[in-house]
Amino acid sequence: MATIKSILHETRIFPPDPAFVEQANVSGMETYHALCAEAEKDLPAFWGRLAKEHILWHKPFTRVLDETNHPFLNWFDDGELNVSFNCLDRHLDTQPDKTAIIFEADDGAITRSTYRELHHQVCQFANGLKSLGIKKGDRVVIYMPMSIEAVVAMQGCARIGATHSVVFGGFSAKSLHERILNAGAVAVITADEQRRGGKINHLKAVVDDAIARGGADSVTSVVIYQRGAGNVQLHVPRDVWWHELIKDQSDICEPEWVNSEHPLFTLYTSGSTGRPKGVQHSSAGYLLGAITSMKWVFDYKPADVFWCTADVGWVTGHSYVTYGPLAIGATQVIFEGVPTYPDAGRFWKMIQDHQVTVFYTAPTAIRSLIKLGPDFPGKYDLSSLRLLGSVGEPINPEAWIWYYTVVGQSRCPVVDTWWQTETGSHMIAPLPGAVPLKPGSCTLPLPGIIAGIVDEAGHDIPDGKGGFLVIKRPFPSLARTLWGEPERFRKTYFPEELGGKYYLAGDSANRDADGYFWIMGRVDDVLTVSGHRLGTMEIESALVASPLVAEAAVVGKPDEIKTEAIVAFVVLKGSRPQGANAHDIAVELRNWVSTEIGPIARPDEIRFGDNLPKTRSGKIMRRLLRTLAKGEEITQDTSTLENPAILEQLKHPIT
Numbered sequence: 334m335a336t337i338k339s340i341l342h343e344t345r346i347f348p349p350d351p352a353f354v355e356q357a358n359v360s361g362m363e364t365y366h367a368l369c370a371e372a373e374k375d376l377p378a379f380w381g382r383l384a385k386e387h388i389l390w391h392k393p394f395t396r397v398l399d400e401t402n403h404p405f406l407n408w409f410d411d412g413e414l415n416v417s418f419n420c421l422d423r424h425l426d427t428q429p430d431k432t433a434i435i436f437e438a439d440d441g442a443i444t445r446s447t448y449r450e451l452h453h454q455v456c457q458f459a460n461g462l463k464s465l466g467i468k469k470g471d472r473v474v475i476y477m478p479m480s481i482e483a484v485v486a487m488q489g490c491a492r493i494g495a496t497h498s499v500v501f502g503g504f505s506a507k508s509l510h511e512r513i514l515n516a517g518a519v520a521v522i523t524a525d526e527q528r529r530g531g532k533i534n535h536l537k538a539v540v541d542d543a544i545a546r547g548g549a550d551s552v553t554s555v556v557i558y559q560r561g562a563g564n565v566q567l568h569v570p571r572d573v574w575w576h577e578l579i580k581d582q583s584d585i586c587e588p589e590w591v592n593s594e595h596p597l598f599t600l601y602t603s604g605s606t607g608r609p610k611g612v613q614h615s616s617a618g619y620l621l622g623a624i625t626s627m628k629w630v631f632d633y634k635p636a637d638v639f640w641c642t643a644d645v646g647w648v649t650g651h652s653y654v655t656y657g658p659l660a661i662g663a664t665q666v667i668f669e670g671v672p673t674y675p676d677a678g679r680f681w682k683m684i685q686d687h688q689v690t691v692f693y694t695a696p697t698a699i700r701s702l703i704k705l706g707p708d709f710p711g712k713y714d715l716s717s718l719r720l721l722g723s724v725g726e727p728i729n730p731e732a733w734i735w736y737y738t739v740v741g742q743s744r745c746p747v748v749d750t751w752w753q754t755e756t757g758s759h760m761i762a763p764l765p766g767a768v769p770l771k772p773g774s775c776t777l778p779l780p781g782i783i784a785g786i787v788d789e790a791g792h793d794i795p796d797g798k799g800g801f802l803v804i805k806r807p808f809p810s811l812a813r814t815l816w817g818e819p820e821r822f823r824k825t826y827f828p829e830e831l832g833g834k835y836y837l838a839g840d841s842a843n844r845d846a847d848g849y850f851w852i853m854g855r856v857d858d859v860l861t862v863s864g865h866r867l868g869t870m871e872i873e874s875a876l877v878a879s880p881l882v883a884e885a886a887v888v889g890k891p892d893e894i895k896t897e898a899i900v901a902f903v904v905l906k907g908s909r910p911q912g913a914n915a916h917d918i919a920v921e922l923r924n925w926v927s928t929e930i931g932p933i934a935r936p937d938e939i940r941f942g943d944n945l946p947k948t949r950s951g952k953i954m955r956r957l958l959r960t961l962a963k964g965e966e967i968t969q970d971t972s973t974l975e976n977p978a979i980l981e982q983l984k985h986p987i988t
């Protein structure tokens with residue numbers, strides 16, 4: 334580790350290896366600059382060219398971009414396509430027997446599907462959905478474990494034009510219920526159980542609980558994929574087993590042709606208010622972003638074995654598991670389990686066993702694996718690897734260097750990809766055969782992505798000074814709206830204060846003299862916990878929903894592994910608890926949040942006060958709470974506080 338630390342004091346640059354440059358899809362900075370120049374000269378012409386090259390159109394488009402109704406943009410809007418056709422049928426003549434998916438279960442069992450088989454599976458399932466009366470425009474919630482079937486479920490929806498909304502399997506019944514209601518879903522696709530790290534999670538029981546909470550009358554079908562013993566309560570006629578549903582279905586299903594702007598999916602993500610946002614994506618623009626980034630950033634080659642470790646419950650699992658790799662005809666690995674089971678060598682063993690060439694994971698996973706088994710990668714043959722990727726949060730240079738030297742054996746470029754649920758695909762990331770790497774920087778925007786850093790009034794900020802990260806010009810893969818909440822979309826992402834034209838990402842960033850972007854973190858009340866986005870308000874609402882709690886404020890505290898740990902400052906309805914009682918209530922409240930939202934939102938720490946530090950106008954001073962959470966001395970001015978004495982009570986965590 335001593336050598337790693339010393340490297341950190343240098344500002345090292347890693348230019349691409351000449352051998353890599355030679356074989357790359359985009360070779361050398363000149364080629365990268367030429368692509369950027371083509372886009373800047375005529376943005377619609379640039380994206381129009383790519384859309385013609387990469388997408389199979391049922392009806393070709395004649396218009397590329399319509400900005401009349403800004404920020405509600407239309408791309409390729411007189412064109413028609415089907416996303417599932419673009420992911421599957423297009424490969425049937427050229428490479429039907431190529432492996433599309435290598436699935437490895439938690440216990441190590443392996444299942445494979447070729448493109449032909451996957452096409453059959455998707456068609457049969459799509460016909461099954463149709464037999465339930467599900468049709469174009471209907472919303473379908475998917476609450477499934479990582480599996481080939483999860484991909485089949487999503488692709489099946491896309492095939493018939495139903496809009497899917499995947500809910501991560503770690504979310505609670507309450508969160509699932511909210512999302513079912515918000516979407517007005519007609520069906521839920523789930524499994525009897527999910528297996529991760531040797532543990533079983535009963536997904537179907539959670540679905541039953543969610544629907545029983547009421548108001549979900551729109552749900553007329555629940556489809557259950559049998560992953561385990563099949564011990565579920567069947568509510569007939571609502572519930573149907575996956576295998577029963579597809580039993581007599583044809584394996585041919587004509588795709589439903591949809592408009593370019595047809596909503597392919599919605600995906601809920603956290604924002605600065607208590608209510609999650611239903612981010613709505615298009616069909617053609619979204620697909621184009623997934624395809625171009627597979628080519629540019631992952632330098633996709635037909636011989637690659639691609640592995641993105643993200644769950645399909647997150648956008649990374651949509652763009653780089655379900656859609657991007659299939660659209661481009663890749664062989665990919667899908668994994669049911671966790672990186673630490675049976676031990677911290679699981680990822681490396683799987684890379685060796687499946688000869689993975691391109692590996693994409695999150696800094697939080699890398700950091701926990703460094704901690705648990707820094708030497709584990711050395712036990713496996715990782716020579717198949719040629720490219721490594723990182724996503725979800727800034728990767729600290731120390732973790733970057735370990736990833737680069739120990740996992741990639743100083744041979745594989747590390748692509749640090751900055752993007753968001755809303756952007757649909759990579760925005761700022763190195764093109765590995767062109768852009769020299771700097772550990773900790775996501776480097777330069779992709780061609781066609783016009784990124785900038787501005788102040789509160791939307792004015793450009795000189796390089797070297799931090800500000801708000803914006804994207805100044807439209808790009809095809811951006812979310813189209815928030816499901817049912819267009820005004821919220823406009824206000825959140827295209828605020829008037831910034832002139833209304835720039836997409837405001839919600840991150841602060843810095844740009845150095847070479848034009849490289851360094852992401853500093855969220856500027857809104859959103860926490861990054863193990864690569865997942867959680868709104869502080871969301872956790873606060875969950876806490877105050879407890880009968881014990883009067884008031885709560887949640888902040889993040891830097892954490893070595895998780896990026897941020899969740900610290901909740903709580904005022905109880907009764908008196909401030911002491912000693913063992915405080916401990917017990919803290920445990921109870923942490924579990925409460927876990928049941929309300931899901932285990933990822935469980936506070937790491939709870940502190941009780943008679944009140945919260947507030948200004949005289951009643952505003953909670955979160956900056957002070959952040960300082961307290963870190964255990965640092967308060968140096969800020971506290972003279973505007975209504976109740977400075979409260980700070981003393983909030984200094985110490987409950988033990």
Ligand code: WT7
Nearest residue numbers: 724725726727749750751752753754840852866
């Ligand atoms: C937020 C978006 C993109 C898929 C996973 C997360 C942070 C994401 C990076 C990166 C620094 C990053 C940002 C962003 N983020 N990637 N490479 N470097 N920060 O999607 O849940 O929508 O979260 O994740 O803060 O705004 P998401």
